[in-house]
Amino acid sequence: MNMVVWRLHRYEAFLTTAASLAVAAVLVITGVPLAHRFARCEPAGIGACYPAFAKLLNNPWMTRMQTTMKAVPLLLGMFLGAPLLPREFAGGTHQLMWTQGVTRRRWLGGTIAWAMLSAALWAGVIAAVVTWWRIPENAIGIAGNRLMPGNFDMQGIVPVAYALFAVALGIAAGATMRRLVPAIATTFIVFVAVRFAVATRLRAHFVAPLTKLETFGGGGGGGINVTSGAWLLSGRDVGPTGASNSVTAARALGCLKQVPDGVLVQNACMAQHGWKTALLFQPASRFWTLQAIESAVFIALAAALVAWTFRIVLARDA
Numbered sequence: 001m002n003m004v005v006w007r008l009h010r011y012e013a014f015l016t017t018a019a020s021l022a023v024a025a026v027l028v029i030t031g032v033p034l035a036h037r038f039a040r041c042e043p044a045g046i047g048a049c050y051p052a053f054a055k056l057l058n059n060p061w062m063t064r065m066q067t068t069m070k071a072v073p074l075l076l077g078m079f080l081g082a083p084l085l086p087r088e089f090a091g092g093t094h095q096l097m098w099t100q101g102v103t104r105r106r107w108l109g110g111t112i113a114w115a116m117l118s119a120a121l122w123a124g125v126i127a128a129v130v131t132w133w134r135i136p137e138n139a140i141g142i143a144g145n146r147l148m149p150g151n152f153d154m155q156g157i158v159p160v161a162y163a164l165f166a167v168a169l170g171i172a173a174g175a176t177m178r179r180l181v182p183a184i185a186t187t188f189i190v191f192v193a194v195r196f197a198v199a200t201r202l203r204a205h206f207v208a209p210l211t212k213l214e215t216f217g218g219g220g221g222g223g224i225n226v227t228s229g230a231w232l233l234s235g236r237d238v239g240p241t242g243a244s245n246s247v248t249a250a251r252a253l254g255c256l257k258q259v260p261d262g263v264l265v266q267n268a269c270m271a272q273h274g275w276k277t278a279l280l281f282q283p284a285s286r287f288w289t290l291q292a293i294e295s296a297v298f299i300a301l302a303a304a305l306v307a308w309t310f311r312i313v314l315a316r317d318a
Helices: 003-045 046-057 060-080 084-091 093-099 103-134 135-140 158-177 179-205 246-253 266-270 284-316
Strands: 210-215 231-239 254-258 260-265 277-284
Touching: 003 046, 003 060, 003 103, 003 135, 046 135, 046 179, 060 103, 060 158, 060 179, 084 103, 084 158, 084 179, 103 135, 103 158, 103 284, 135 284, 158 179, 179 284, 246 260, 246 266
Parallel strands: none
Antiparallel strands: 210 277, 231 277, 254 260
16 A cells, blocks of 8 residues: 555655755755854854844845745645545545455545655755754744744754645645635645744743843843843833833823934833833743643644544545
């Protein structure tokens, strides 16, 4: 059976492998000079690296390349997972397998297993190279640190979990609809919606964020900022009695300064009256913890989608 699965999907395997190797090659070719440049400037301090890297890493071509890295799991789901079953149903190859002494469950399990394993391998290779490629950028913090949304999504182990989820989603959509185009469209919409919800609503609260009181208006003057590797979630002003309306308090305390555009709260004056800025953040040390939790969430979703695929295919074709 494995040989039949290979013959049916070998061209997609060749194409995806070639694309993955090409992407990895581009990352290695561009990453080696970045690593050498970073090794030269790092001894003088991260600040010394910023001018040398800012123009290079803000290059539109570099930005587009990193955006493409984030799309790899989705592309695997749309063009590997979604076509997997509709094509077999349309061609009737699944019925041929069933007449050769292969049970429905074994055929389906083998087909899904090879697709998921391949997706995990391809995504893992690219994620490993991207994680290495971003070492200088993470350290310098030009586009934010590795905990920041967007940066977090393309490195570490979560891209593998995203790929498993995307492929399982595509397979489930194809099994349910049995039509290629609707399955691809459904995979795109659901994947983007789930990823957006997790990144913007859930990730920051997988582990309870920490709070730190800073000098009023300091904006992270105590070291809680993107260059320290922390992910700033929010900040609010806090008075000595717990009040939070700093403008009203500044007016009462005489800490407002008239400026051409209106009035300005004087930070030093407010600090003298006991006002602080409370920062809510995830520390840099939690990167791998958040990676593990989010990976577990998407792997669980992938498992649920595979279970749904088995249920609907085996029940419909029994």
